Amino acid sequence: MKLAIMPTTLTSRSRRFLLTEWWRSIDQLTLMLLLCLLCAGLVLSMAASPAASHRLGIQSPFFFLFRHAVFAIVGFSGAVAVSLFNPTGARRIGVLALIGAIVVMMALPTIGYEVKGAVRWVKLGPFSLQPSEFAKPAFIVFAAWMFSAAKRDPNVPAVLIVLGVYAALILLLITQPDFGQSFLLTLCFAAVFFFAGMSLGWLIVMLGVTMLGAFGAYLALPHVRARVSTFLSPDRSDSYQTDRALEAIAGGGFFGRGPGEGAVKYSLPDGHTDFIFAVSVEEFGFLISALLIVLIAAFVVRAFSNALRLNDQFCQLATAGLATLIGMQAIINLFVNLNMAPSKGMTLPFISYGGSSMLSLCFTAGLILAFTRRRPGAYRTN
Helix, strand or coil, X not given: CHHHHHHHHHHHHHHXXXXXXXXXXXXXXHHHHHHHXXXXXXXXXXXXXXXXXXXXXXXXXXXXXXXXXXXXXXXXXXXXXXXXXXXXXXXXXXXXXXXXXXXXXXXXXXXXXXXXXXEEEEEECCEEECHHHHHHHHHHHHHHHHHHHHHHCCCCXXXXXXXXXXXXXXXXXXXXXXXXXXXXXXXXXXXXXXHCCCCHHHHHHHHHHHHHHHHHHHHHCHHHHHHHHHHHCHHHCCCHHHHHHHHHHHHHCCCCCCCCCCCHHHCCCCCCCCCHHHHHHHHHHHHHHHHHHHHHHHHHHHHHHHHHHECCHHHHHHHXXXXXXXXXXHHHHHHHHCCCCCCCCCCXXXXXXXXXXXXXXXHHHHHHHHHCCCCCCCECCC
16 A cells, blocks of 8 residues: 555655745745736726627626636746746747747738738637737747857857848738837847847847838838827827827826726727726726836836846846836837827736737746746856
């Protein structure tokens, strides 16, 4: 009997040891901040879901809340699972995710479906997946790997390799079309490029190409020109969503109208997604909504703080780049809500409803947790 029980006992002990070691080595503050953001997103989804369901003719008032909860639970579980890997394993997951995302994006004209003139999603049963969301953190990990490899071996043509993959991703995003993601990917790529200490000349070239690309998109694509025109000349354009968002933010004041008392969510088409911040200010007030910004900022700052103390350059670059991704996406979303930037269809990290966005952001958080785990020699002692 003892011999029969021993393998099970050993397995149970090894599992306990794995979880104990994970909890001891993980950055617990980053993990708690992630959990707080996901819980805040669920609360706001509870407030916005009935209005969104009513507007779209869905019988269940909490349809979007239930789906949001599923995405949050799956995303958090995925983040924990990714954080169990060592940096080498997490890097391999990132590279595999990049390859998978590129393959699916190439196949979108065949297997994807169109929404509002864009083919960005594939259908997976009752859910939809946007592969470009996962391409962003995966590409950052790949770029960090290449740049750190070039530091160890100057013969590695890291810049040319990374630029080639970046150009392929931008081309795939433009064909969808998705210029919001293209813009965010370019910002994050430039940040990793800068963090890696690459030539200033390359950064100037990238900036010039980006400006030319943006100008070309404005001239060639009507929907890009329409969004820019709406932002620059709101009096002569259809700026319905941003106008309602500004009204909601102004009407909420410091203390808000109260949970469930907001009115803008019934008339704002993207009130549960891109404009969730406006809904939160109207119902909960500026003071509570500012706490969301503080939580996101704390998550980003904590990641940067850990990155600065890491010894491994790859982990440094990857962590800083992934933190930049979350921070820049939050800034873009807030700027759109405040009518300080043209609408780009970008969610507020961990808060807005959106399956692909939620899963990819949790994947990003899991990678940050994996790269910043405490291991012998991982952090500087001074």
